[in-house]
Amino acid sequence: MTENQQKLIDELVNKGLDGDMDAVNAHQDRMVRAKAKSMIMKIQKGILKRPPLKKISPEEVPNGDIVQNQEKKENKQESTSAKVVRKLLEKFPNEIENEEFDSHIQLKPDKWFEIATWLKSEPELFFDSLQCQMGIDVQDDILESRYNLHSMKHNHYVELRIAVSRSNAKIPSVEKIWRVADWFERETYDMLGIEYIGHSDLRRILLPDDWEGWPLRKDYQEQETYHGIIVPKMKEGWE
Amino acid sequence: MGLFTNKFQDNIIVEKLDKLLSWGRSTSPWFFQFGTACCAIEMMAAAASRHDLKRIGMIPRSSPRQADVMIVAGTVTMKMAIRVKKLYEQMADPKYVVAMGSCATSGGPYWQHGYHVLKGVDLVIPVDVYVPGCPPRPESLIEGLLKLQEQILEERPLTRKMA
Amino acid sequence: MYRDFGTILFATVLAIILVAVPLFISWLVAPSNKTREKLQTYECGEVVDGSAWLQFNIRFYVIALIFLIFDVEVVFLFPWAVVFKELGLLALIEMGIFLLILVVGLAYVWVKADLDWVKRRVKYATGRYEKIAIKQEQ
Amino acid sequence: MGVVHGEEMVLNIGPQHPATHGVLRLQVRTDGEVVSKITPYMGYLHRCFEKHCENVTYEQVIPFTDRCDYLASMSMNFGYVVAMERLMDIKVNERVEYIRIIMAELQRIASHLLCTGVFGLDLGAFTPFLWALRDRERILDLFELTCGARLLYNYMWVGGLSHDLPVGFVESTFKFLDYFEPKIDELENILAHNKILVERSADIGVMPKDIAISYGVTGPNLRASGVKWDLRKDDPYSIYDRFEFDVPIGQGLKGTVGDCWDRFYVRILEIRESVKIVRQALASIPKDGDVHQSLPKKIRPPKGSVYARTETPRGDLGYYIESDGSPIPYRLKMRSPAFTALSVLDEIGGGWLLSDVLAILGSLDIVLGEIDR
Numbered sequence: 072m073t074e075n076q077q078k079l080i081d082e083l084v085n086k087g088l089d090g091d092m093d094a095v096n097a098h099q100d101r102m103v104r105a106k107a108k109s110m111i112m113k114i115q116k117g118i119l120k121r122p123p124l125k126k127i128s129p130e131e132v133p134n135g136d137i138v139q140n141q142e143k144k145e146n147k148q149e150s151t152s153a154k155v156v157r158k159l160l161e162k163f164p165n166e167i168e169n170e171e172f173d174s175h176i177q178l179k180p181d182k183w184f185e186i187a188t189w190l191k192s193e194p195e196l197f198f199d200s201l202q203c204q205m206g207i208d209v210q211d212d213i214l215e216s217r218y219n220l221h222s223m224k225h226n227h228y229v230e231l232r233i234a235v236s237r238s239n240a241k242i243p244s245v246e247k248i249w250r251v252a253d254w255f256e257r258e259t260y261d262m263l264g265i266e267y268i269g270h271s272d273l274r275r276i277l278l279p280d281d282w283e284g285w286p287l288r289k290d291y292q293e294q295e296t297y298h299g300i301i302v303p304k305m306k307e308g309w310e
Numbered sequence: 311m312g313l314f315t316n317k318f319q320d321n322i323i324v325e326k327l328d329k330l331l332s333w334g335r336s337t338s339p340w341f342f343q344f345g346t347a348c349c350a351i352e353m354m355a356a357a358a359s360r361h362d363l364k365r366i367g368m369i370p371r372s373s374p375r376q377a378d379v380m381i382v383a384g385t386v387t388m389k390m391a392i393r394v395k396k397l398y399e400q401m402a403d404p405k406y407v408v409a410m411g412s413c414a415t416s417g418g419p420y421w422q423h424g425y426h427v428l429k430g431v432d433l434v435i436p437v438d439v440y441v442p443g444c445p446p447r448p449e450s451l452i453e454g455l456l457k458l459q460e461q462i463l464e465e466r467p468l469t470r471k472m473a
Numbered sequence: 474m475y476r477d478f479g480t481i482l483f484a485t486v487l488a489i490i491l492v493a494v495p496l497f498i499s500w501l502v503a504p505s506n507k508t509r510e511k512l513q514t515y516e517c518g519e520v521v522d523g524s525a526w527l528q529f530n531i532r533f534y535v536i537a538l539i540f541l542i543f544d545v546e547v548v549f550l551f552p553w554a555v556v557f558k559e560l561g562l563l564a565l566i567e568m569g570i571f572l573l574i575l576v577v578g579l580a581y582v583w584v585k586a587d588l589d590w591v592k593r594r595v596k597y598a599t600g601r602y603e604k605i606a607i608k609q610e611q
Numbered sequence: 612m613g614v615v616h617g618e619e620m621v622l623n624i625g626p627q628h629p630a631t632h633g634v635l636r637l638q639v640r641t642d643g644e645v646v647s648k649i650t651p652y653m654g655y656l657h658r659c660f661e662k663h664c665e666n667v668t669y670e671q672v673i674p675f676t677d678r679c680d681y682l683a684s685m686s687m688n689f690g691y692v693v694a695m696e697r698l699m700d701i702k703v704n705e706r707v708e709y710i711r712i713i714m715a716e717l718q719r720i721a722s723h724l725l726c727t728g729v730f731g732l733d734l735g736a737f738t739p740f741l742w743a744l745r746d747r748e749r750i751l752d753l754f755e756l757t758c759g760a761r762l763l764y765n766y767m768w769v770g771g772l773s774h775d776l777p778v779g780f781v782e783s784t785f786k787f788l789d790y791f792e793p794k795i796d797e798l799e800n801i802l803a804h805n806k807i808l809v810e811r812s813a814d815i816g817v818m819p820k821d822i823a824i825s826y827g828v829t830g831p832n833l834r835a836s837g838v839k840w841d842l843r844k845d846d847p848y849s850i851y852d853r854f855e856f857d858v859p860i861g862q863g864l865k866g867t868v869g870d871c872w873d874r875f876y877v878r879i880l881e882i883r884e885s886v887k888i889v890r891q892a893l894a895s896i897p898k899d900g901d902v903h904q905s906l907p908k909k910i911r912p913p914k915g916s917v918y919a920r921t922e923t924p925r926g927d928l929g930y931y932i933e934s935d936g937s938p939i940p941y942r943l944k945m946r947s948p949a950f951t952a953l954s955v956l957d958e959i960g961g962g963w964l965l966s967d968v969l970a971i972l973g974s975l976d977i978v979l980g981e982i983d984r
Contacts, residue, residue, distance in 0.1 A: 174916065200824050203918065203929045203946035219918050219931070223824060223838070226845065230918065251827030254954045262661070277654035277983055278426060279389045286425055286662055287942075293425045297388045300433055302425060331502060344627055346634045346656055347980050348681035348762055351725075355751075355761075358744035372629040374515060390634055390655045393518035393626050399510035403503070419674065423666045424659045445681075445762055467504065517625020519636065529643055530617035595962035597822070599867040600814035 151227040152176055155196060162189060168234075175217070175230040183233060184243040184269070190220060191248050197222045198229070201249035206259035208288050214240050214265050235265065237288075244270040262287040328468045335378070335404055336462035338367035341455075342377030342401065344394075347384030349411035349445045356448035366455060374401040379458065381451075382437075385413035385420060386428045398435040406438045406462065407431070408454055415440045535587050546575050617642045622965075626655045630733050630969040633979030635953070639968065646968050649957045653983050660984040664943035669695065669769060669910040672940065677763040679945060680981040682725060685718035685754075686923035687981075688767035693848050694919035694930035695769040699912045706900030707771055708850045713784070713892045714754075714766065716885040720791075721750040722924035723831075723878040723885075724798075726976040730875055731802050733973035734811050739802045746794050749787050756780060769910055772902040781893050788886055795886075799879050803872075812875060813866030816971030818959045820869070826958065827951040830926025832975055835861035835877045836869035842922035854891045856884045871974040878976070881924075911938050925949050925976060945984060949977040 156176060159167060163186055168177040178186065190198045198220035209215045213234050221228040233242055244267035246253045256267045257276040264285035267273055274280060283294050293302050314324040341363070345353050357363045357370055371377040374397050386394055398407065409431050412418035417429035431437060438461060441454035514521050553560075553568055582588060595602060624630070624637040631637065634655035640648040660679055664672050676691045677684035689711055696703065728743030751761045758766040758774050766773050802808055818828070823836045833840055841858040843851040859880035861873030916933040926948025935941040952975045960968045 200827055202827070202920070203931060203944065205931055205942075205944035205946075207933060207942045207944075217931070219929070223840065249827070250822075250825040250958075251951050251954065254950065275654070277657040279654065282426075286659065287665075291425075298392055300388060300391055300428060302388065327502070343629060347658075348678055350633065351681055351762060355744060355748065358748075359741045360745060360748045372627075385656060385658050387655060387657055389657070390626060393655075396510060396513075396520075397518045397627060399508060400513065400515050401511075403505060419678070420658045420663070423663045425662065426657050426659050447761060468502065516623045517636070518627045519623040519625040521623075523621045525620055527618040527620055533643070597817040597819055597959060598814070598962075599817055600870075601866075602814050 152229045155190075155229050158193065158196065159186070162186075175232050177232050177234065180233050180235055180242045184245065184248075187245045187248050197224050199223055201245070201251055201255070202228070204252055204255035204259065206263040206265050206287070208263060209234065211289075212237050214263055214288075216242050216259060216265055218245075240265040241268055242266070243268050244273075246270055261285075264288065326468075328466045331467055332463055332465045335465075335467075336459045338369075339378040339406065339455075339459065339462065340369045340371045340376060341379040341381050341408075342374055342397075343370050343372050344380055344397070345383040346386060346390060347411075347413065349383035349413070352445040352448055353381060353383045353410065353451065356451050361448035361452060363452065363455070366452065366459065368455060374398075377401060378404060379406045379408060379455075380435075381408045381410050382414040382431045382435075383410040385418060386431050386434070387426050388428055389426070391428045391431075391434050394431065395434045404462075404467070406458055407435055408439045408441060408458055409437045410441045410451055410454070411446055412442055412444045415442065418444055532587075539582055539587065542578065543575070546572075619647060624969075630972065631979075632729065632973070632977060635977070635979055635982075637956075637968070637972070639965070641965060644964055646963060646965055647961060649960045649968060651953055651956060653953070653979070655983065656979045657983040658980075660945065661943060664940050666939065668938045669912070669940060672943065673768065674763065674765045676945070677765055678980060679947070679984055680923065680925065680928075680949070680978050681762060682978050683718050683722040683924045684763050685714045685766065686722075686921065687928065688764065689715045689849075690919070690921040690923065690928045691930055692767045692769055693921050694917055694932050695910070695912070697919050698915065698917040698932055698934065699769070699907070699910070701770045701905055701907065703770060703905050704900040705850075705897045707902050707904075709892050709896040710772060710776060710902065711767055711849060712851065712854070713889055713896070714757075716888045716892070717750050717753060717784075719885045719924045720882050720889075721747045723882050724750075726924070727798065727802065727875060727878055730970075730973045730976075731808065733969055734808055736802065736805070736808065739798060742794070742798060742801075746791060746798075749791070753780070753784055753787060756783065768906060771904065771906040775902045781896065784889065784893055788890060792886065795879065795882055803876055803879060809865050809872060811967070812871035812970055812974065814870050815866075815963060815967045816871045816959050816974065817867050818869045818955060822955065822958055823869070826955040828926070828955050829948050829951065830922070830924070831877045831881060832874055832926065832952050832955075834858065835873040837861055842920055842927045846920060848919070848921055854888045856887050859884065871970050874974040874976075878924075909938065911936060920946075923948060925978065925981070926952065945981075947981040947984065949975075949979075950982045953977050953982060 152175070156167065159176070163182055166179055166182055166186065168179060190196055200221050200223055202219040202221045204216065204218050207215050207217065214237055215232055215234045218231045218233075219228065220231065235242060240263075242265060244252065244256055246256060246267070246269070253271065254276060256270055257273060259265055260267060260270075260273055261275040261277050262285060275282065278286070279297075282297070284291055296302060318324070343353075345351075355361065357368075363370075368379070374380070378401075380398060380401060382394065398405070409415050413420065413427070414431045417424060417427050420427040421429050428434065439454050439458045441451055443450055446454075549571070550568070553564065557564065619640045619642050622639045622641055624639055626634040626636045636652040636655065638650045638652060639646050658678070660675055663675050667675070673688055673691060676687040680687050692711075695701075724743040724747045728740040728747075731737075731739040731743075754764060754766075755761055756777050757780060758764045760766075818832065818836050820836050820838055823833050823838065828836075829840070837860055839858055839860050842848070843856075844858055859877050861868045861877055863870070863873060864876070865872045912932075912934040914934065914936045916931065918929055918931045920927045920929045922928075927946075928948055929946035931942075931944040931946070932940055933942040956968075956972060956975065960971050963971065
């Protein structure tokens with residue numbers, strides 16, 4: 072195999088790993104294309120090392136080799152979040168916190184309501200259905216609320232994350248935009264204690280109203296009794 | 311045996327009122343539809359066409375006032391435990407409880423990490439028959455109910471009342 | 474003639490006995506402990522909040538009145554129907570007039586729309602419920 | 612005569628009620644007949660599913676997903692397994708994919724049968740409920756033939772299945788389908804075109820298209836409102852794109868689009884579609900291929916998160932799995948379709964009669980195990 076073909080394959084492989092597979096498929100030489108694809112598959116399985124990038128720019132070389140968790144849907148969605156990020160940067164400049172946008176976009180909580188209305192009203196994005204909103208206790212002091220938005224019209228889909236500290240966990244509520252957020256946010260409040268400002272009636276949805284503690288936090292301790300009924304598994308000889 | 315037994319022709323039965331009462335109660339205990347979770351679907355399947363509960367005289371009633379047996383079918387959570395206790399109190403008096411499924415017996419698969427799950431319905435109300443299984447098959451539920459009917463047959467309500 | 478009333482007397486006495494004896498036996502034998510929870514109203518296991526003794530909508534009263542009128546009319550029809558054969562044509566005409574007056578009353582009530590029972594407003598109503606849909610502002 | 616309002620009382624259609632399909636409490640403000648506001652109270656069956664998922668390993672989560680939606684546990688397993696295989700990049704062989712499709716579609720028939728039967732029961736028709744359950748028992752026999760359980764199967768594992776198809780399964784399923792086909796028409800004739808049921812469900816509880824999307828309603832409820840959205844076609848997972856079936860949407864035959872009758876009739880049409888899929892899948896199922904072939908020895912997914920959606924009989928079920936590389940999931944959120952279907956009840960249920968509200972609730976086909984998790 073000639074020298075430049077090998078270089079060509081390396082270059083195609085790098086492009087393929089960075090997500091635009093169509094460059095690999097568009098290449099007319101069948102043998103080169105097949106070789107590039109097999110190398111990509113091997114790298115994804117972690118057997119082969121990634122070939123060194125031709126133009127080595129300092130910040131682009133990630134630490135160690137990237138085992139990208141690529142799969143078909145991720146490619147399509149990645150272009151969406153890249154598109155959303157590009158448009159977001161014009162409208163709300165300093166709102167985005169994270170750099171690599173392969174799976175999600177990290178946002179700051181304070182301007183979230185305007186971003187959400189804009190995401191829904193923007194004809195080009197038109198995220199009209201909030202698929203799933205969840206809360207997660209990331210580290211010891213960070214609670215995160217994650218939104219999976221989907222557009223019925225363009226059939227594309229993006230994931231947004233908002234991190235708040237545990238002490239004052241306050242996020243503006245998007246109940247007015249997507250009506251489904253009403254109950255999703257009440258459940259996240261019930262499970263993790265993230266307060267949603269502007270929510271019509273924020274109270275516990277699943278647990279009884281006089282239940283103490285937020286169950287899905289990592290440091291949750293069960294309460295001893297509830298209305299005189301012993302809560303923890305106290306039956307002796309069970310363990 | 312009693313003074314008058316087999317003094318008359320063969321199809322006349324003379325028995326104590328006690329036995330007559332418990333026999334009457336045991337043959338048709340109406341069950342109180344108290345299905346919370348997956349066991350409720352098996353209870354429905356037991357009451358439906360293939361395994362028919364009406365064969366053993368059990369008619370589904372949806373209000374505690376008209377029911378004799380409360381089949382607790384499914385997981386009882388803390389929020390539901392208060393209601394279970396209230397419903398049990400509101401049942402008319404000769405009342406029995408069948409704890410159907412391992413959730414009602416002991417919290418079932420949710421006993422270890424289920425902070426909101428009641429670890430067994432006998433913490434709240436007295437239970438007569440435990441039917442194991444998750445969910446128990448309709449045949450095992452019917453076997454549990456037959457056991458309950460035997461237990462009702464053994465009761466002597468009047469002598470207890472006199473004593 | 475008196476023998477007939479004898480049978481009626483016997484029937485009522487028998488009825489009373491057949492009802493009283495089981496009730497007495499059940500009072501004698503059945504267990505009864507009237508606890509406080511048992512006597513509370515049953516509302517699907519929930520604590521009852523608020524009471525049902527409240528001022529109902531007037532339409533229930535109007536419908537009850539209309540029902541009463543036609544019920545009384547039927548009461549008059551029964552004895553007439555029993556002896557209808559002996560009375561001949563005259564009774565038929567009288568009863569016809571009586572029924573006619575009531576039919577006029579029914580027509581009046583129908584036209585005044587007292588019979589369409591429920592006054593309600595529904596947010597998304599189409600098809601045959603079109604007329605009771607809340608008119609959307611936009 | 613102007614609209615004269617009497618006082619309003621608060622009525623609890625409480626946790627224990629035959630029409631609430633489980634433990635759901637509807638606090639209803641009514642003036643005796645007309646319902647002005649419905650506030651659903653849930654949580655009576657909150658069994659801490661997500662807390663369990665943070666304490667048990669990935670294989671042990673599967674029986675818990677069964678118990679969430681106990682009417683369609685095959686589809687719940689299928690959703691979880693699709694999400695895990697996308698997270699861990701596992702490719703299962705053809706035979707496993709075919710068996711999963713057959714099981715999921717049979718489960719859809721069983722779930723829709725029970726839903727239409729109970730909808731008839733809510734409106735007072737007892738016999739169709741017994742017919743529906745009689746046919747459903749035959750499907751449960753097929754499930755019992757393969758994995759030994761009637762209701763909660765733990766059948767689909769991450770990367771394969773727990774049991775292969777038993778000998779004679781394909782023939783008995785064909786026999787069932789031939790027996791079952793005329794039974795659907797029988798069920799449809801007695802229920803769908805029955806004057807009383809039409810009178811009580813046509814034009815009642817109309818859910819317009821934009822309300823459905825904004826409330827996140829999915830599945831048969833959304834399709835009955837005229838939105839052609841079915842994950843098996845729009846976001847195809849597994850090998851659904853190999854089978855040809857069409858997605859029935861509500862046309863408003865007996866009333867307007869999106870009323871109770873449409874939601875009920877769409878389910879009967881979907882039963883027919885599922886029968887078509889099962890027939891095609893059974894015809895072309897590959898004979899060879901071991902179902903335990905790609906079962907990973909130790910499930911340790913790479914660090915990261917995945918959100919995968921599948922089509923269950925109640926709507927699209929999403930699993931958001933966040934893993935930190937250990938064999939125990941860091942966080943698992945299940946987006947339950949019945950949860951959003953119930954949230955729309957107040958919007959479309961206000962203003963109707965008390966008995967209509969129960970018909971609307973029955974047509975939404977909710978399962979409380981999945982709502983409260």
